[in-house]
Structure formats: structure tokens, C-alpha cells
Amino acid sequence: FIKPVKPLDVMLALDELTTPQKEEPLRVLLVDDEPDVASYHALLLEQVGMVVKAVHLPSEAFAALERFSPDLLLVDFYMPACSGKELASIIRQQPEYVGLPILYLSSETDSRKQLSAMGAGVEAFLTKPVVPEELVTTVQLHAERLRLLRSLMIRDSMTGLYNHSTTTELIGKSLAHASRNDEAQTMAMIDIDSFKEVNDTHGHLAGDQVIVTLARLLQSRLRQSDIVGRYGGEEFVVLLKQTTAGQARDLMDTLREDFSRIDFHTSDQCFRCTFSVGISAFPRHASTEPLRLAADQALYRAKALGRNRVEV
Ligand code: GH3
Ligand code: MG
Ligand code: MG
Ligand code: MG
Numbered sequence: 001f002i003k004p005v006k007p008l009d010v011m012l013a014l015d016e017l018t019t020p021q022k023e024e025p026l027r028v029l030l031v032d033d034e035p036d037v038a039s040y041h042a043l044l045l046e047q048v049g050m051v052v053k054a055v056h057l058p059s060e061a062f063a064a065l066e067r068f069s070p071d072l073l074l075v076d077f078y079m080p081a082c083s084g085k086e087l088a089s090i091i092r093q094q095p096e097y098v099g100l101p102i103l104y105l106s107s108e109t110d111s112r113k114q115l116s117a118m119g120a121g122v123e124a125f126l127t128k129p130v131v132p133e134e135l136v137t138t139v140q141l142h143a144e145r146l147r148l149l150r151s152l153m154i155r156d157s158m159t160g161l162y163n164h165s166t167t168t169e170l171i172g173k174s175l176a177h178a179s180r181n182d183e184a185q186t187m188a189m190i191d192i193d194s195f196k197e198v199n200d201t202h203g204h205l206a207g208d209q210v211i212v213t214l215a216r217l218l219q220s221r222l223r224q225s226d227i228v229g230r231y232g233g234e235e236f237v238v239l240l241k242q243t244t245a246g247q248a249r250d251l252m253d254t255l256r257e258d259f260s261r262i263d264f265h266t267s268d269q270c271f272r273c274t275f276s277v278g279i280s281a282f283p284r285h286a287s288t289e290p291l292r293l294a295a296d297q298a299l300y301r302a303k304a305l306g307r308n309r310v311e312v
Contacts, residue, residue: 026143029070030054031061031087032105033079037128041074041105044132045139058082065097071143077106077117077125088120099149101142105130156230158208159215167229171239172288174227178241185241185282186248189295190214192234193274193307206266207234210273217259237295245281245312252277252310260308274308281312 028050032038038054045052053068055061058081065073073091077084084104091097102122108114114125123142126135154166162170171187178185192198192210199207211234218228218236227239240248260274278299285291302311 023147026050026072026140026147027068027070028052028072028074028139028143029061029064029068030074031058031079031084032056032074032076033081034076037076041130041135044130044135048136048140050139058087061087061091065091065100070100071146072101072103072139074103074105074139075122077104077108085117085120088122092121099146101146103138103142105135159212159230161215161219161236162227162229164229164231167227167231167237168288170227170229171237171291174239174241175282175288175291178282179286183242184244185239186243186245187280187282187291187295188238188240188248188252189231189278189280189292189299190218190236190238190252190275191277191299191303193276193303195234195273198271198273202264202266202269202271206264206271210234210264213262213264214259214275217255217262221255221258237292245279245284248279248281249310249312252279256308256310276302276307277310278302279310279312 026049028042028045030038030042030052032041032054033056035054035056038056042052042054053064053070055064058079061073064070073088075084075087079087084106088102088104091100091102102120104114104117104122104125105128106125107128108117108125109127118125124138126138154162156163174185177183192214195207195210198210211230214236215228215230218238222228222238222240225241227237229237231237240251243251256275256277260272263270263272276299278295278297278301280291280294280298282291285294298311302309305311
């Protein structure tokens with residue numbers, strides 16, 4: 001899994017990552033008792049690239065919510081088994097769906113009835129027959145806002161990496177999985193060297209640029225399945241799946257070398273930066289806290305031995 005190293009590769013990978021990453025298509029769950037109506041609405045949304053699942057009974061909605069994990073729910077207001085309002089109220093009571101955008105779709109045009117239906121805490125009431133552009137735009141608007149809110153909660157806004165609490169949670173889950181499958185995993189704790197000096201010499205903005213660049217380097221060179229988080233200011237944590245300490249050391253050493261060759265520019269100066277790494281291995285350290293502690297101690301050794309190095 002160690003990709004070949006050339007400074008050019010690093011810069012290319014960084015360039016790719018400065019452009020926004022391709023978004024996953026929006027997912028919409030549709031609940032409508034009339035299959036023809038449902039497929040027409042599904043078609044309108046699929047035409048603009050969304051992924052749509054339609055169910056025809058309100059009772060099917062919960063299983064579909066769980067399995068399909070949509071970004072938005074589109075509910076028919078009048079259905080024989082249970083009204084859209086009843087369904088929306090029940091869904092809203094579940095903590096995990098508190099933020100899920102719910103839109104009604106109905107032939108009901110009486111504004112008083114519409115207003116009363118909104119009492120269930122839904123975002124909008126669209127009337128049938130729907131204007132296609134209105135459906136698409138309203139769905140996009142609400143679903144994208146939910147995506148943004150979710151991302152703010154789990155990621156660090158500066159780098160886009162997982163934030164501290166998400167990183168800790170994901171590492172816990174990953175180690176539990178590793179334990180069940182007798183899998184070797186490795187933690188790497190990364191800390192930028194003499195970063196206070198970088199800030200003092202080149203300014204806070206240049207410092208930020210270094211942090212973002214390192215984040216992108218890690219994200220572009222590690223596997224999709226690895227966990228990469230910003231643990232604190234200039235400190236990052238990586239959990240490498242199916243990787244021994246020796247493999248992790250080689251990989252981190254390659255990244256360390258690549259990073260140290262990147263030129264950072266301010267208006268009048270060019271500078272370089274390094275980082276140090278501490279590595280610890282699971283199952284030698286059998287849970288998150290001992291693993292983190294061991295990585296931290298290894299990092300401390302790397303700093304004490306002169307920085308710009310990897311210690312296990
Ligand atoms: P060492 O090699 O021992 O790690 O030295 P250091 O200077 O990197 O360590 P120290 O922990 O003393 O300093 C870290 C500095 O990182 C202090 C803090 O102001 C800075 N910092 C933390 N978060 C950010 C950030 O988001 N942006 C910038 N520009 N600086 C940050
Ligand atoms: Mg109906
Ligand atoms: Mg630090
Ligand atoms: Mg530091």
C-alpha cells in the first residue's frame with residue numbers, strides 16, 4: 001500500500017485535493033401509497049443524479065430509513081394506513097431523525113390544513129401536481145443543508161478531517177472489529193515540529209496552510225479505510241487497518257520524507273516544515289487509551305531524539 005514517492009506526486013495529489021471532492025449523490029426516501037405517483041417523483045429526482053427509494057406503506061418507512069439512510073424524506077400527506085402528519089410526528093420523536101428534513105407532497109391546497117400539518121415539524125409543503133423544478137430545488141436545498149450540518153458535527157472545518165471526538169469514536173469501533181477478526185492495526189500520532197516557531201516566523205496564516213497541506217497529504221496517501229483525524233491544533237492521529245508496526249513505520253517515514261520536501265510560500269519567503277511520529281500497535285496495546293498512550297510516548301521519544309523522525 002506504499003505508493004511510489006516523487007515530490008511531483010505529492011504536489012499533484014495536493015492539487016487534486018484543493019478542488020472540492022466529488023460529493024456522494026443525495027439520497028431521498030419517498031413514501032407514497034400510489035406507486036405511479038411515487039415513480040414519477042422518483043424519476044424527476046433521479047434525473048438530476050439523486051438516489052431514490054420509494055415505499056408505498058407508511059409501515060415500511062422505518063425499515064427503509066434505517067437501511068437506506070436517506071438525506072431527506074418525501075411523504076405523501078394522504079395515505080390510507082396513516083397520514084403523512086402522523087408518520088412525520090413519529091419519525092421526529094426518534095432522536096436519530098431529529099435533523100432529517102421531511103417534506104410533504106400533497107394535493108391539499110387549503111393553506112390552513114397545510115399549516116396545521118406543518119406542526120409535525122416538517123420543513124415544507126409541496127402541492128401536487130408538483131412543478132418539477134420546485135421539487136428538485138426544494139429537495140436539494142434541504143438535503144444539502146443536512147449534509148452540511150452532519151459534516152460540521154463530525155469533521156474539523158479547517159482540514160475536513162475527522163474531529164477529535166469522531167476520531168476517538170471511530171478508533172474504538174475499529175479496534176473492536178480488529179479484536180473480533182484477529183487483525184493487526186497500528187496507530188500513528190503525528191505532531192508538526194517546532195510549529196510555534198513557524199507561526200512566529202511566518203505568521204498564523206502560513207501556519208494554517210501547513211496544517212491543511214499535511215491534512216491533504218495524509219488523506220490523499222492513506223487508504224480510504226484508514227482513519228485520519230485532526231486530534232488537536234497541529235497534531236494528527238491515524239489508524240491504519242491490517243497493518244503491522246513495521247509497515248506503518250515505513251509508510252510514515254515515506255510520508256515524513258515527502259512532507260519535508262514541500263515548499264511553503266509566503267509573500268516574501270519560502271520555507272519547509274517537518275513532523276515527528278509515534279507509532280503503537282494493536283493488539284500489543286489492546287484498547288484505545290493504552291494504544292494512544294504508547295503512541296504518545298513514542299512521539300515524545302521522536303521529539304527528544306531530535307524531531308523529523310518516526311519512533312515505534
Ligand atoms: P514541538 O516540535 O515540540 O512539537 O514544538 P511545537 O512548537 O510544535 O509545540 P507546541 O505544542 O509548543 O506548539 C504548538 C503550536 O501550534 C502552538 C499553537 O499556537 C499552534 N497552533 C495550534 N493550532 C493551530 C492552528 O490551527 N493554526 C496555527 N497557525 N497554529 C496553531
Ligand atoms: Mg395518497
Ligand atoms: Mg503539539
Ligand atoms: Mg508540535
